[in-house]
Amino acid sequence: MLSREEIDRLNCEFEKKQPPEILQWAFDTFRDDEIAMSCSFQTQSMALLHMATRLRPNLRILFLDTGYHFWETLEFRERIQREWNLNVTDLYRDSRWDVFVRQHLRTLPIEDPDLCCYIHKVQPMQKAVTGLRAWITGIRRDQTPQRSQARILEPQEGDLLKINPLLNWTHAQVMHYLQEHRLPAHPLTTRGYRSIGCAPCTIAVSADAPERAGRWAGRGKTECGLHTEMFKQKEWPIHEE
Numbered sequence: 001m002l003s004r005e006e007i008d009r010l011n012c013e014f015e016k017k018q019p020p021e022i023l024q025w026a027f028d029t030f031r032d033d034e035i036a037m038s039c040s041f042q043t044q045s046m047a048l049l050h051m052a053t054r055l056r057p058n059l060r061i062l063f064l065d066t067g068y069h070f071w072e073t074l075e076f077r078e079r080i081q082r083e084w085n086l087n088v089t090d091l092y093r094d095s096r097w098d099v100f101v102r103q104h105l106r107t108l109p110i111e112d113p114d115l116c117c118y119i120h121k122v123q124p125m126q127k128a129v130t131g132l133r134a135w136i137t138g139i140r141r142d143q144t145p146q147r148s149q150a151r152i153l154e155p156q157e158g159d160l161l162k163i164n165p166l167l168n169w170t171h172a173q174v175m176h177y178l179q180e181h182r183l184p185a186h187p188l189t190t191r192g193y194r195s196i197g198c199a200p201c202t203i204a205v206s207a208d209a210p211e212r213a214g215r216w217a218g219r220g221k222t223e224c225g226l227h228t229e230m231f232k233q234k235e236w237p238i239h240e241e
């Protein structure tokens, strides 16, 4: 386990490093069965996915199958897994929520998106990273106010270290990497979807809008909870009507 002092030292060092260098450090530090990367298979995700799997082809990739995705996302995920021969694990909600979700299937993302994200994203990811020592994510500082405060290495509960290799890259740098390597784009990108999450919570926006303007638009929510304090929450109090 890395000490806090060592993590602080590495964080200073990594501020000047490029994402592949940070990834290489991660793969040199953690064994195959100790590390995984979450990926949403939207266009912006393809840069880090490409960098990481070039260095570690059998890296375990975690995909949150919320049940609310656009079919284009699921099709794209299947295609990339097949063509890049990826080691993808799909994550699902805990079955104890099934009855509740069936009863509120259409209304849940609209009426209580925080609970919906907790059930379909936060809890499954909490479970998936339990027992791991390193979790790679693709967040960037230029995406949201919360992400602007993140560090490249962020200790989590227990022995887990969250690694954000792309944190200092801008949207323009990601786009340049995608073009340079001719990486495939999510099919909805050309239809104005600049950031693609679940269908009930994602809309197309103009080309000059902020990257994540189409996520939970007009609902005062900018984060699903994977990268906020919500990730520490072990239970969600349900108040029966």
Ligand code: SF4
Binding pocket: 066, 068, 108, 109, 110, 112, 113, 114, 116, 117, 118, 120, 121, 197, 198, 199, 200, 201, 224
């Ligand atoms: S993004 Fe929307 S549909 Fe997806 S889990 Fe969150 S609230 Fe539910």
